[in-house]
Amino acid sequence: MGREKIQINEEFWDIMPDDYKDLVNHSTYGKTDRGWKDVGSSTELIAEHSLCAGCPESIAFRHIMASMPSPEDTVMVGSTGCTSLVFPMVAVHNIHSLFGNQNAVATGLKRALNVRFPNKNKDVIVLAGDGATVDIGLDMTLQSWFRGERFTTICFDNELYANTGGQESGLMQKGFVAKMAPVGKKFEKVRLPEIARESGCAYVAVLTTSKPSLVERVVRQAVLIAREIGPTYLQIYTPCILEIGKQSMEGLQEMRDAEAAGERFKFREFITPEAQAFIDDMAAKKKAEKLASAAN
Amino acid sequence: MYLVAHVDTSICAETACKLCTQFCPEANTILYDNEKKTAFIATDRCKACEICVSICDNMAKHSAIKMIMITDIENPFELSKSGFRPAEWNSMVRPKLISEKES
Numbered sequence: 001m002g003r004e005k006i007q008i009n010e011e012f013w014d015i016m017p018d019d020y021k022d023l024v025n026h027s028t029y030g031k032t033d034r035g036w037k038d039v040g041s042s043t044e045l046i047a048e049h050s051l052c053a054g055c056p057e058s059i060a061f062r063h064i065m066a067s068m069p070s071p072e073d074t075v076m077v078g079s080t081g082c083t084s085l086v087f088p089m090v091a092v093h094n095i096h097s098l099f100g101n102q103n104a105v106a107t108g109l110k111r112a113l114n115v116r117f118p119n120k121n122k123d124v125i126v127l128a129g130d131g132a133t134v135d136i137g138l139d140m141t142l143q144s145w146f147r148g149e150r151f152t153t154i155c156f157d158n159e160l161y162a163n164t165g166g167q168e169s170g171l172m173q174k175g176f177v178a179k180m181a182p183v184g185k186k187f188e189k190v191r192l193p194e195i196a197r198e199s200g201c202a203y204v205a206v207l208t209t210s211k212p213s214l215v216e217r218v219v220r221q222a223v224l225i226a227r228e229i230g231p232t233y234l235q236i237y238t239p240c241i242l243e244i245g246k247q248s249m250e251g252l253q254e255m256r257d258a259e260a261a262g263e264r265f266k267f268r269e270f271i272t273p274e275a276q277a278f279i280d281d282m283a284a285k286k287k288a289e290k291l292a293s294a295a296n
Numbered sequence: 297m298y299l300v301a302h303v304d305t306s307i308c309a310e311t312a313c314k315l316c317t318q319f320c321p322e323a324n325t326i327l328y329d330n331e332k333k334t335a336f337i338a339t340d341r342c343k344a345c346e347i348c349v350s351i352c353d354n355m356a357k358h359s360a361i362k363m364i365m366i367t368d369i370e371n372p373f374e375l376s377k378s379g380f381r382p383a384e385w386n387s388m389v390r391p392k393l394i395s396e397k398e399s
């Protein structure tokens with residue numbers, strides 16, 4: 001699919017909803033250099049949804065939707081949780097999977113897309129909460145990495161089950177007390193990024209969504225490496241302000257505190273030498289292109 | 297009644313920093329008029345989280361955004377009615393505070 005696929009037949013212009021027309025006229029489908037810079041001046045690929053006011057999950061969604069390299073050739077796979085309230089409002093093909101099954105569904109999807117479109121890059125991106133990724137779907141998450149499935153897994157880590165009122169999750173911090181987990185967590189936060197690295201991921205990054213430019217770099221890298229090399233994993237801190245007792249405007253500061261030196265979301269990334277060589281090669285080609293076009 | 301964010305164009309236009317647009321959690325809610333060089337709010341999408349207020353106060357250091365009662369804004373911009381039409385923004389009637397009318 002390309003930009004031409006979303007065009008409206010002239011006869012139907014007058015009956016199409018305005019939102020759709022805006023996407024045709026002002027969105028960034030098919031733009032090879034799309035990115036964070038486009039947000040104020042384009043129709044975003046996400047619209048009104050029912051997440052809480054100030055929820056960092058919705059900031060992360062905006063940043064990710066602006067950053068994926070080719071949304072018109074991407075299929076996202078979601079799971080149950082607060083993120084599933086957003087997917088109906090996302091202008092990229094997506095599948096809602098049974099809670100926990102997202103990486104199994106993405107596996108089948110990616111393989112089918114390879115058979116159906118052998119000469120085209122079709123990106124698959126899983127986006128699910130920590131409960132879906134690490135607890136209930138851990139089997140599916142890990143098995144897809146063991147098998148080297150070529151798609152990106154993004155975990156919105158809010159360190160608990162937000163959508164059902166605040167139960168304990170594997171990614172919750174030790175000792176944390178939540179509304180539905182009053183005793184306090186007895187175990188350490190699961191070290192999924194390290195597990196991802198050891199399980200075959202070619203690229204792993206841990207971050208918050210406090211810097212759009214960083215999210216853009218990391219998302220692009222993860223999607224492109226998954227296309228060519230192997231599985232990639234991003235763990236993004238999207239604090240559930242509702243369940244940790246913060247005000248709607250405090251999410252950003254919460255993320256900044258959590259990414260300070262020595263804190264659990266201090267930015268870190270892991271990349272295999274093969275994936276790094278691929279990224280370097282791409283950067284070199286881009287530079288050469290730029291020089292060539294400047295010379296003309 | 298409820299509060300929504302409101303941008304004071306005369307203050308915002310001095311810098312045109314776009315920081316608020318980057319951090320608003322809602323998509324296409326703080327829009328940016330490149331010709332008038334000012335941010336403005338799609339009031340029908342604003343959830344009143346106040347993130348933009350603290351961004352403009354503390355990061356941009358301009359204090360151009362205030363939370364205002366929806367009934368105190370004249371000509372509020374609504375994306376669901378006007379659509380995303382940047383070409384029309386330059387000539388549109390700007391949202392302003394009703395209290396500004398008399399002065």
Ligand SMILES: Cc1ncc(C[n+]2csc(CCOP(=O)(O)OP(=O)(O)O)c2C)c(N)n1
Nearest residue numbers: 080081082099129130131132160161162163
């Ligand atoms: C198979 C199945 N089991 C349990 C549930 C109930 N359920 C809905 S959302 C949710 C928790 C989601 O937590 P997480 O994945 O961390 O996402 P968040 O809401 O925190 O973003 C649970 C257990 C369900 N919908 N389906």
Ligand code: SF4
Nearest residue numbers: 052055082162240242
């Ligand atoms: S419950 Fe928490 S994670 Fe879910 S939308 Fe509200 S703030 Fe966001």
Ligand code: SF4
Nearest residue numbers: 308313314316352356
């Ligand atoms: S942060 Fe303030 S000064 Fe900057 S664009 Fe937004 S309203 Fe204008």
Ligand code: SF4
Nearest residue numbers: 320342343345346348
């Ligand atoms: S109050 Fe929140 S939702 Fe409304 S414009 Fe500001 S940042 Fe966006």
Ligand SMILES: [Mg+2]
Nearest residue numbers: 129130160162
């Ligand atoms: Mg969660």
